[in-house]
Amino acid sequence: MQPRQPRTRMWARWGLDPAAGLIDGVYVEIMDGRYARIEACRKPPADVPEECRWPKGFLTPGLLNAHTHLDYSWLHGAMPRGVRFVEWLAGMALACRALDDESMRRAREACADAVEQALSCGTTEIWDVSTLNLARPMLESDRMRAISYAEIIAPTRARWEAEGRARLTQSKLASYISRPGGSCALGISPHTAYTVIPEALEACAHWANRRGVPLAIHLAETEDENELLINGNGELFDMIQELGAGELADELGIGESPIERARRAGALTPNCLAIHCNRPRPGEARVLAQSEVAVVFCPLGNAWFGRPDYPLEEYRQAGVRLALGTDSLASNDQLDIRLEAAEVARRYKIDDPLWLLGLATGAGLGNIPPLRRPRRAATQPPRPMGRLVQRRNPKTPDRRKNGSMLAQRINNLREVERELILVQNSSPKRRI
Ligand SMILES: [Zn+2]
Numbered sequence: 001m002q003p004r005q006p007r008t009r010m011w012a013r014w015g016l017d018p019a020a021g022l023i024d025g026v027y028v029e030i031m032d033g034r035y036a037r038i039e040a041c042r043k044p045p046a047d048v049p050e051e052c053r054w055p056k057g058f059l060t061p062g063l064l065n066a067h068t069h070l071d072y073s074w075l076h077g078a079m080p081r082g083v084r085f086v087e088w089l090a091g092m093a094l095a096c097r098a099l100d101d102e103s104m105r106r107a108r109e110a111c112a113d114a115v116e117q118a119l120s121c122g123t124t125e126i127w128d129v130s131t132l133n134l135a136r137p138m139l140e141s142d143r144m145r146a147i148s149y150a151e152i153i154a155p156t157r158a159r160w161e162a163e164g165r166a167r168l169t170q171s172k173l174a175s176y177i178s179r180p181g182g183s184c185a186l187g188i189s190p191h192t193a194y195t196v197i198p199e200a201l202e203a204c205a206h207w208a209n210r211r212g213v214p215l216a217i218h219l220a221e222t223e224d225e226n227e228l229l230i231n232g233n234g235e236l237f238d239m240i241q242e243l244g245a246g247e248l249a250d251e252l253g254i255g256e257s258p259i260e261r262a263r264r265a266g267a268l269t270p271n272c273l274a275i276h277c278n279r280p281r282p283g284e285a286r287v288l289a290q291s292e293v294a295v296v297f298c299p300l301g302n303a304w305f306g307r308p309d310y311p312l313e314e315y316r317q318a319g320v321r322l323a324l325g326t327d328s329l330a331s332n333d334q335l336d337i338r339l340e341a342a343e344v345a346r347r348y349k350i351d352d353p354l355w356l357l358g359l360a361t362g363a364g365l366g367n368i369p370p371l372r373r374p375r376r377a378a379t380q381p382p383r384p385m386g387r388l389v390q391r392r393n394p395k396t397p398d399r400r401k402n403g404s405m406l407a408q409r410i411n412n413l414r415e416v417e418r419e420l421i422l423v424q425n426s427s428p429k430r431r432i
Pocket of ligand 1: 067068069327
């Protein structure tokens with residue numbers, strides 16, 4: 001029998017319930033590693049110890065980093081900023097080819113450091129694309145939840161037959177799938193619509209959909225990608241062709257946008273994480289919304305490349321499910337979702353802290369499985385951390401209304417499946 005864990009009681013001045021919104025005072029009781037009570041409570045109950053009261057604190061579900069490549073953390077500071085995407089991509093390919101045993105050891109250390117950095121910034125869930133297989137063992141920790149997507153690259157039929165198919169049926173992948181409830185779920189990631197031939201993309205989608213396995217794919221990251229796939233030319237086309245991917249136009253077929261290819265392959269489902277979608281074609285925001293795909297964007301990664309504005313308003317109007325990611329440390333300085341949310345607030349002049357928190361916590365994705373899996377049994381008490389949000393003039397919440405909504409929604413908070421984090425409110429001047 002497991003030893004019983006002590007009961008923890010805590011109270012914070014503000015709380016965030018994904019359904020009820022901002023709560024004026026929140027009391028949380030954790031017993032045996034589970035939430036026993038979560039209630040609106042304007043004043044701290046007498047039995048809450050002094051060190052567990054945060055009169056300026058804000059309690060919220062932990063943050064979700066919905067897109068990163070932890071395996072590339074060793075490239076931190078090594079890649080140029082503000083260059084064309086093709087130039088950056090060529091640099092990545094070169095660096096990866098030069099990996100030897102010694103650099104793999106350093107890469108593993110960098111990966112471990114990056115995980116620690118993400119955790120220290122309030123991230124409690126990471127959706128990671130795995131290429132070198134460095135991060136996966138680290139994501140199996142019980143300190144966080146994760147999805148680890150095995151990357152599949154198949155720009156030619158020959159490569160798909162030689163490697164891609166086998167990757168789908170790896171025994172490790174199969175054993176993960178048959179072991180539900182683990183803190184790290186496994187998914188697959190056909191890399192992009194220009195590095196995976198249509199036949200392979202369709203097979204991946206079919207395979208994932210039949211098993212309910214999460215699938216992630218980079219889509220429409222740049223205008224060059226549209227150019228490559230619709231017109232069969234452009235810088236990216238030339239570069240991929242030079243990398244020796246056979247007769248690219250023949251392998252990929254030409255004439256359809258990346259998002260349209262993914263849709264036709266059956267990949268755009270609620271199981272799917274569409275990464276970036278920076279450059280949708282006319283009407284494609286509606287396609288993304290109607291398919292209920294989750295779209296993750298990376299504001300500071302886009303700033304790194306000096307890209308045009310994200311079609312945020314278009315997506316919000318269309319009702320696209322949105323989440324935030326950092327992408328890798330090869331195109332970002334930090335893996336900190338708070339900074340990504342701050343960049344969204346600044347660049348797109350979003351003055352809606354609750355919407356931003358929904359974006360940063362994953363609450364904005366709704367309860368569509370498997371991206372919203374049942375929460376694991378155990379949780380940790382929240383850790384104090386830096387400021388995320390400051391409401392300058394918080395509306396006085398209607399206590400009765402919040403109380404009854406909260407009573408109805410306690411299960412919602414449980415279903416949020418993420419650990420709670422505490423955000424200290426120190427400056428009265430700033431929002432995000
Ligand atoms: Zn990426």
